[in-house]
Amino acid sequence: MTYTVFITGATGYIGGEVLYQLLNNADGLNFEVTALVRTESKAANLIAKTGSRVKAVLGDLDDTELIKKYTEASDIIINTANVDHVPSAEALSEVLVASLKPKILIHTSGTSVLGDGIKAKKPPATKIYSDSNNIGELNSLPLAQPHRPVDAIVLDIHDKNPKIETIVIAPSTIYGISNGYDNLYSIQIPFLISASLKNKQAFTVYDGNYIWSRVHIKDLGDLYYLVLHKLIKKESLPVNREGYYFGSLTIQDAPNSAAPTEIEHTWKEISQTIGKKLYERKLVNSAEIVELQPQAIIELTGDDFAPAYWGTNSRSRGDNGKLIGWKPKYTSKQEFLDSIDDDIDHIIKNLKF
Ligand SMILES: NC(=O)c1ccc[n+]([C@@H]2O[C@H](COP(=O)([O-])OP(=O)(O)OC[C@H]3O[C@@H](n4cnc5c(N)ncnc54)[C@H](OP(=O)(O)O)[C@@H]3O)[C@@H](O)[C@H]2O)c1
Known part of the structure:
Protein backbone atom coordinates (compact mmCIF):
# COMPACT_ATOMS: atom_id res chain seq x y z
CA MET A 1 0.00 0.00 0.00
CA THR A 2 1.16 3.53 -0.79
CA TYR A 3 0.60 6.37 1.66
CA THR A 4 0.44 9.95 0.49
CA VAL A 5 2.46 12.33 2.65
CA PHE A 6 2.51 16.13 2.74
CA ILE A 7 5.60 17.46 4.54
CA THR A 8 6.55 21.03 5.42
CA GLY A 9 10.15 21.97 6.23
CA ALA A 10 11.71 19.19 4.13
CA THR A 11 14.67 21.39 3.23
CA GLY A 12 15.34 21.96 6.93
CA TYR A 13 17.38 20.19 9.57
CA ILE A 14 14.55 18.23 11.20
CA GLY A 15 12.35 17.85 8.12
CA GLY A 16 15.28 16.62 6.03
CA GLU A 17 16.06 13.89 8.55
CA VAL A 18 12.40 12.86 8.74
CA LEU A 19 12.14 12.76 4.95
CA TYR A 20 15.32 10.68 4.76
CA GLN A 21 13.83 8.19 7.19
CA LEU A 22 10.61 7.93 5.17
CA LEU A 23 12.47 7.33 1.92
CA ASN A 24 14.92 4.85 3.44
CA ASN A 25 12.66 2.90 5.78
CA ALA A 26 13.47 -0.73 6.26
CA ASP A 27 9.94 -2.08 6.53
CA GLY A 28 8.84 -1.76 2.94
CA LEU A 29 6.32 1.02 3.46
CA ASN A 30 5.85 3.12 0.37
CA PHE A 31 5.37 6.85 0.73
CA GLU A 32 4.38 9.21 -2.05
CA VAL A 33 5.76 12.45 -0.67
CA THR A 34 4.88 16.03 -1.60
CA ALA A 35 7.06 18.67 0.04
CA LEU A 36 6.20 22.33 0.48
CA VAL A 37 9.30 24.19 -0.71
CA ARG A 38 9.85 27.95 -0.85
CA THR A 39 12.00 28.43 -3.95
CA GLU A 40 12.50 26.80 -7.32
CA SER A 41 16.20 26.23 -6.71
CA LYS A 42 15.49 24.48 -3.39
CA ALA A 43 12.82 22.38 -5.10
CA ALA A 44 15.22 21.35 -7.87
CA ASN A 45 17.91 20.49 -5.30
CA LEU A 46 15.49 18.41 -3.19
CA ILE A 47 14.19 16.52 -6.20
CA ALA A 48 17.72 15.83 -7.44
CA LYS A 49 19.03 14.72 -4.04
CA THR A 50 16.09 12.38 -3.44
CA GLY A 51 16.42 10.81 -6.90
CA SER A 52 13.03 12.29 -7.90
CA ARG A 53 11.28 10.32 -5.18
CA VAL A 54 9.70 13.51 -3.84
CA LYS A 55 7.37 15.97 -5.53
CA ALA A 56 7.83 19.61 -4.60
CA VAL A 57 5.07 22.17 -4.43
CA LEU A 58 6.24 25.78 -4.41
CA GLY A 59 4.80 27.86 -1.62
CA ASP A 60 4.99 29.34 1.83
CA LEU A 61 3.24 28.54 5.09
CA ASP A 62 1.25 31.75 4.52
CA ASP A 63 -0.32 30.16 1.41
CA THR A 64 -3.10 28.67 3.49
CA GLU A 65 -5.17 27.59 0.46
CA LEU A 66 -2.21 25.50 -0.69
CA ILE A 67 -1.78 24.02 2.79
CA LYS A 68 -5.47 23.09 2.82
CA LYS A 69 -5.31 21.52 -0.65
CA TYR A 70 -2.39 19.24 0.18
CA THR A 71 -3.70 18.39 3.64
CA GLU A 72 -6.96 17.32 2.00
CA ALA A 73 -5.11 15.23 -0.59
CA SER A 74 -2.80 13.38 1.84
CA ASP A 75 -3.09 10.46 4.26
CA ILE A 76 -0.26 11.76 6.41
CA ILE A 77 0.79 15.34 7.20
CA ILE A 78 4.18 15.99 8.75
CA ASN A 79 4.77 19.55 9.91
CA THR A 80 8.40 20.43 10.59
CA ALA A 81 8.64 24.02 9.29
CA ASN A 82 7.99 26.96 11.59
CA VAL A 83 6.52 25.55 14.82
CA ASP A 84 5.01 28.92 15.75
CA HIS A 85 3.11 29.57 12.53
CA VAL A 86 -0.51 29.90 13.64
CA PRO A 87 -2.25 30.58 10.27
CA SER A 88 -0.90 27.37 8.68
CA ALA A 89 -1.83 25.36 11.79
CA GLU A 90 -5.35 26.78 11.62
CA ALA A 91 -5.55 25.87 7.93
CA LEU A 92 -4.40 22.30 8.67
CA SER A 93 -6.86 22.06 11.51
CA GLU A 94 -9.78 23.32 9.43
CA VAL A 95 -9.30 20.60 6.83
CA LEU A 96 -8.58 17.84 9.33
CA VAL A 97 -11.58 18.66 11.51
CA ALA A 98 -13.85 18.46 8.44
CA SER A 99 -12.21 15.32 6.98
CA LEU A 100 -14.39 12.27 6.32
CA LYS A 101 -11.27 10.15 5.84
CA PRO A 102 -8.88 9.06 8.59
CA LYS A 103 -5.59 10.95 8.52
CA ILE A 104 -2.44 11.23 10.59
CA LEU A 105 -0.83 14.52 11.65
CA ILE A 106 2.67 14.57 13.12
CA HIS A 107 3.48 18.06 14.30
CA THR A 108 6.82 19.40 15.55
CA SER A 109 7.03 21.56 18.66
CA GLY A 110 10.00 22.15 20.97
CA THR A 111 10.85 21.96 24.64
CA SER A 112 11.10 25.76 24.84
CA VAL A 113 7.43 25.25 25.67
CA LEU A 114 8.69 24.32 29.17
CA GLY A 115 10.97 27.36 29.47
CA ASP A 116 10.88 29.10 32.84
CA GLY A 117 11.44 32.69 31.69
CA ILE A 118 14.56 34.82 31.87
CA LYS A 119 15.61 36.31 35.19
CA ALA A 120 18.93 37.45 36.63
CA LYS A 121 18.51 35.18 39.67
CA LYS A 122 16.57 31.96 39.57
CA PRO A 123 16.34 29.15 42.07
CA PRO A 124 18.02 25.93 40.89
CA ALA A 125 15.81 24.10 38.40
CA THR A 126 14.59 20.86 39.95
CA LYS A 127 11.45 20.58 37.84
CA ILE A 128 11.74 17.78 35.30
CA TYR A 129 8.87 17.11 32.88
CA SER A 130 8.09 13.61 31.68
CA ASP A 131 5.89 13.44 28.57
CA SER A 132 4.20 10.44 30.16
CA ASN A 133 3.96 11.22 33.89
CA ASN A 134 3.29 14.95 33.51
CA ILE A 135 0.93 14.77 30.54
CA GLY A 136 -1.88 16.58 32.40
CA GLU A 137 0.43 19.49 33.15
CA LEU A 138 1.67 19.57 29.55
CA ASN A 139 -1.88 19.74 28.25
CA SER A 140 -2.61 22.74 30.41
CA LEU A 141 0.53 24.82 29.83
CA PRO A 142 -0.45 28.49 29.37
CA LEU A 143 -0.80 29.88 25.86
CA ALA A 144 1.88 32.44 26.71
CA GLN A 145 4.54 29.68 26.64
CA PRO A 146 6.61 29.48 23.42
CA HIS A 147 5.13 27.12 20.80
CA ARG A 148 2.01 26.61 22.88
CA PRO A 149 -0.48 28.47 20.58
CA VAL A 150 0.19 26.02 17.74
CA ASP A 151 0.42 22.99 20.06
CA ALA A 152 -3.03 23.88 21.41
CA ILE A 153 -4.52 24.02 17.90
CA VAL A 154 -3.05 20.62 17.06
CA LEU A 155 -4.09 19.00 20.34
CA ASP A 156 -7.74 20.06 19.81
CA ILE A 157 -8.07 18.35 16.41
CA HIS A 158 -8.83 14.80 17.53
CA ASP A 159 -11.46 16.01 20.03
CA LYS A 160 -13.26 17.65 17.12
CA ASN A 161 -12.80 14.76 14.68
CA PRO A 162 -11.92 11.31 16.10
CA LYS A 163 -10.95 10.11 12.59
CA ILE A 164 -7.75 12.13 12.90
CA GLU A 165 -4.82 10.88 14.97
CA THR A 166 -2.35 13.55 16.07
CA ILE A 167 1.13 13.36 17.53
CA VAL A 168 3.25 16.25 18.78
CA ILE A 169 7.01 15.70 18.89
CA ALA A 170 8.82 18.35 20.95
CA PRO A 171 12.60 18.10 20.54
CA SER A 172 15.00 19.43 23.18
CA THR A 173 18.49 20.61 22.13
CA ILE A 174 19.11 18.77 18.88
CA TYR A 175 22.69 18.14 17.79
CA GLY A 176 24.59 16.21 15.13
CA ILE A 177 24.53 16.40 11.35
CA SER A 178 21.23 15.59 9.68
CA ASN A 179 20.86 12.98 6.92
CA GLY A 180 18.73 15.59 5.15
CA TYR A 181 19.02 17.39 1.85
CA ASP A 182 19.65 21.11 2.39
CA ASN A 183 20.26 22.55 5.86
CA LEU A 184 22.03 19.82 7.82
CA TYR A 185 22.76 21.77 11.03
CA SER A 186 20.81 22.61 14.16
CA ILE A 187 19.91 26.02 15.56
CA ARG A 214 19.32 16.79 24.38
CA VAL A 215 18.77 14.44 21.45
CA HIS A 216 20.81 13.51 18.38
CA ILE A 217 19.11 14.36 15.09
CA LYS A 218 19.31 10.75 13.86
CA ASP A 219 17.67 9.45 17.03
CA LEU A 220 15.02 12.13 16.64
CA GLY A 221 14.38 10.96 13.07
CA ASP A 222 14.00 7.41 14.41
CA LEU A 223 11.36 8.65 16.84
CA TYR A 224 9.29 10.29 14.06
CA TYR A 225 9.50 7.14 11.99
CA LEU A 226 8.69 4.81 14.87
CA VAL A 227 5.60 6.79 15.79
CA LEU A 228 4.45 6.87 12.18
CA HIS A 229 5.09 3.16 11.68
CA LYS A 230 3.02 2.31 14.76
CA LEU A 231 0.15 4.53 13.68
CA ILE A 232 0.09 2.97 10.23
CA LYS A 233 0.24 -0.56 11.67
CA LYS A 234 -2.46 0.39 14.19
CA GLU A 235 -0.27 -0.63 17.10
CA SER A 236 -1.05 0.78 20.50
CA LEU A 237 0.78 4.00 21.43
CA PRO A 238 -0.02 7.26 23.20
CA VAL A 239 -1.85 9.50 20.69
CA ASN A 240 -3.78 12.77 20.58
CA ARG A 241 -3.78 14.50 24.00
CA GLU A 242 -1.57 11.69 25.35
CA GLY A 243 0.50 11.67 22.15
CA TYR A 244 3.07 14.21 23.25
CA TYR A 245 6.64 12.98 22.73
CA PHE A 246 9.69 14.84 23.97
CA GLY A 247 12.68 14.35 21.71
CA SER A 248 14.89 13.96 24.78
CA LEU A 249 16.98 11.22 26.28
CA THR A 250 15.57 9.63 29.37
CA ILE A 251 17.16 8.01 32.36
CA GLN A 252 15.98 5.50 34.90
CA ASP A 253 15.59 6.55 38.53
CA ALA A 254 17.39 9.88 38.11
CA PRO A 255 17.37 11.94 41.27
N1 LIG B 1 16.85 22.54 15.67
C1 LIG B 1 16.40 22.49 16.91
O1 LIG B 1 17.19 22.31 17.87
C2 LIG B 1 14.92 22.62 17.21
C3 LIG B 1 14.43 22.09 18.40
C4 LIG B 1 13.07 22.21 18.67
C5 LIG B 1 12.24 22.86 17.78
N2 LIG B 1 12.74 23.39 16.64
C6 LIG B 1 11.82 24.09 15.74
O2 LIG B 1 11.48 23.23 14.67
C7 LIG B 1 11.32 23.98 13.46
C8 LIG B 1 12.27 23.40 12.41
O3 LIG B 1 13.57 23.50 12.93
P1 LIG B 1 14.83 23.15 12.04
O4 LIG B 1 15.98 23.07 12.96
O5 LIG B 1 14.55 22.00 11.13
O6 LIG B 1 14.94 24.51 11.19
P2 LIG B 1 15.53 24.75 9.74
O7 LIG B 1 16.67 23.86 9.45
O8 LIG B 1 15.72 26.23 9.62
O9 LIG B 1 14.34 24.34 8.77
C9 LIG B 1 13.14 25.04 8.66
C10 LIG B 1 12.39 24.48 7.47
O10 LIG B 1 11.10 25.09 7.39
C11 LIG B 1 11.01 25.82 6.17
N3 LIG B 1 10.26 27.03 6.44
C12 LIG B 1 10.51 27.95 7.40
N4 LIG B 1 9.60 28.93 7.35
C13 LIG B 1 8.77 28.62 6.32
C14 LIG B 1 7.64 29.25 5.74
N5 LIG B 1 7.20 30.43 6.21
N6 LIG B 1 7.03 28.66 4.69
C15 LIG B 1 7.48 27.47 4.21
N7 LIG B 1 8.55 26.81 4.71
C16 LIG B 1 9.19 27.40 5.75
C17 LIG B 1 12.46 26.09 5.75
O11 LIG B 1 12.52 26.35 4.37
P3 LIG B 1 13.81 27.05 3.70
O12 LIG B 1 14.76 25.94 3.36
O13 LIG B 1 13.27 27.74 2.51
O14 LIG B 1 14.40 28.00 4.71
C18 LIG B 1 13.08 24.77 6.14
O15 LIG B 1 12.72 23.77 5.23
C19 LIG B 1 11.61 25.45 13.82
O16 LIG B 1 10.41 26.16 14.02
C20 LIG B 1 12.41 25.34 15.11
O17 LIG B 1 12.21 26.48 15.94
C21 LIG B 1 14.05 23.25 16.31
Missing part, protein backbone atom coordinates in the same frame (compact mmCIF):
# COMPACT_ATOMS: atom_id res chain seq x y z
CA GLN A 188 20.64 26.43 19.27
CA ILE A 189 24.36 25.61 19.48
CA PRO A 190 25.40 26.83 15.99
CA PHE A 191 23.61 30.13 16.70
CA LEU A 192 25.47 30.45 20.02
CA ILE A 193 28.76 29.83 18.18
CA SER A 194 28.10 32.51 15.57
CA ALA A 195 26.94 34.98 18.25
CA SER A 196 30.10 34.21 20.27
CA LEU A 197 32.27 34.93 17.25
CA LYS A 198 30.42 38.18 16.67
CA ASN A 199 30.93 39.04 20.35
CA LYS A 200 34.62 38.06 19.99
CA GLN A 201 34.19 35.99 23.15
CA ALA A 202 31.91 33.15 24.25
CA PHE A 203 29.16 34.23 26.62
CA THR A 204 26.27 33.13 28.80
CA VAL A 205 22.89 34.70 29.47
CA TYR A 206 23.48 35.93 33.03
CA ASP A 207 25.38 33.09 34.77
CA GLY A 208 24.29 30.43 32.26
CA ASN A 209 23.36 27.89 34.91
CA TYR A 210 20.29 26.72 33.07
CA ILE A 211 19.63 23.09 32.28
CA TRP A 212 18.38 21.54 29.05
CA SER A 213 18.01 18.00 27.74
CA ASN A 256 15.28 15.11 41.05
CA SER A 257 18.35 17.16 41.79
CA ALA A 258 19.30 20.68 40.79
CA ALA A 259 22.47 19.39 39.16
CA PRO A 260 22.31 18.29 35.53
CA THR A 261 22.38 14.53 34.99
CA GLU A 262 24.60 12.92 32.33
CA ILE A 263 21.75 13.29 29.80
CA GLU A 264 21.56 17.05 30.31
CA HIS A 265 23.78 20.12 29.94
CA THR A 266 23.92 23.62 31.30
CA TRP A 267 24.29 26.46 28.85
CA LYS A 268 27.34 27.52 30.86
CA GLU A 269 28.96 24.18 30.03
CA ILE A 270 28.20 24.66 26.34
CA SER A 271 29.51 28.24 26.37
CA GLN A 272 32.70 27.13 28.14
CA THR A 273 33.21 24.40 25.54
CA ILE A 274 32.63 26.88 22.72
CA GLY A 275 35.05 29.37 24.33
CA LYS A 276 37.75 26.72 24.67
CA LYS A 277 37.32 25.42 21.13
CA LEU A 278 37.25 28.90 19.56
CA TYR A 279 40.36 29.87 21.51
CA GLU A 280 42.20 26.68 20.45
CA ARG A 281 41.44 27.64 16.85
CA LYS A 282 42.68 31.20 17.51
CA LEU A 283 39.26 32.59 16.61
CA VAL A 284 38.93 34.52 19.89
CA ASN A 285 41.54 36.03 22.19
CA SER A 286 40.46 34.25 25.34
CA ALA A 287 38.89 30.95 26.34
CA GLU A 288 37.10 32.74 29.19
CA ILE A 289 33.38 33.35 28.94
CA VAL A 290 31.58 36.56 29.78
CA GLU A 291 28.11 37.01 31.33
CA LEU A 292 25.79 39.13 29.16
CA GLN A 293 22.40 40.65 29.91
CA PRO A 294 19.46 39.64 27.68
CA GLN A 295 19.20 43.07 26.02
CA ALA A 296 22.86 42.95 24.97
CA ILE A 297 22.24 39.52 23.44
CA ILE A 298 19.21 40.77 21.53
CA GLU A 299 21.31 43.64 20.16
CA LEU A 300 24.18 41.29 19.31
CA THR A 301 22.02 38.74 17.50
CA GLY A 302 19.11 40.85 16.27
CA ASP A 303 16.80 38.13 17.61
CA ASP A 304 14.37 38.81 20.47
CA PHE A 305 14.13 35.08 21.21
CA ALA A 306 17.91 34.54 21.47
CA PRO A 307 18.14 34.96 25.30
CA ALA A 308 15.47 32.26 25.67
CA TYR A 309 17.55 29.76 23.67
CA TRP A 310 20.34 29.87 26.25
CA GLY A 311 18.76 31.50 29.31
CA THR A 312 15.92 29.21 30.38
CA ASN A 313 15.63 25.84 32.07
CA SER A 314 13.90 23.10 30.10
CA ARG A 315 14.38 19.65 31.62
CA SER A 316 12.44 17.00 29.75
CA ARG A 317 12.32 13.21 29.56
CA GLY A 318 11.23 11.26 26.50
CA ASP A 319 9.44 8.53 28.45
CA ASN A 320 6.69 8.02 25.85
CA GLY A 321 9.32 7.24 23.25
CA LYS A 322 10.89 4.69 25.56
CA LEU A 323 7.45 3.19 26.23
CA ILE A 324 6.94 2.48 22.52
CA GLY A 325 10.44 1.05 22.02
CA TRP A 326 12.47 4.09 20.95
CA LYS A 327 16.12 3.33 21.63
CA PRO A 328 18.37 6.36 21.13
CA LYS A 329 21.84 5.29 19.97
CA TYR A 330 23.65 8.56 20.65
CA THR A 331 23.83 8.84 24.42
CA SER A 332 27.42 9.88 25.19
CA LYS A 333 27.78 13.34 26.69
CA GLN A 334 31.39 13.58 25.53
CA GLU A 335 30.36 12.88 21.92
CA PHE A 336 27.69 15.56 22.29
CA LEU A 337 30.29 18.10 23.43
CA ASP A 338 32.74 16.94 20.73
CA SER A 339 30.07 17.52 18.06
CA ILE A 340 30.45 21.26 18.72
CA ASP A 341 33.58 21.04 16.51
CA ASP A 342 31.40 20.13 13.50
CA ASP A 343 29.15 23.08 14.26
CA ILE A 344 32.16 25.42 14.46
CA ASP A 345 33.45 24.11 11.11
CA HIS A 346 30.02 24.74 9.61
CA ILE A 347 29.71 28.25 11.03
CA ILE A 348 33.19 29.27 9.89
CA LYS A 349 32.45 28.00 6.38
CA ASN A 350 29.30 30.10 6.23
CA LEU A 351 30.47 33.14 8.17
CA LYS A 352 28.44 36.19 7.16
CA PHE A 353 30.06 38.93 9.24
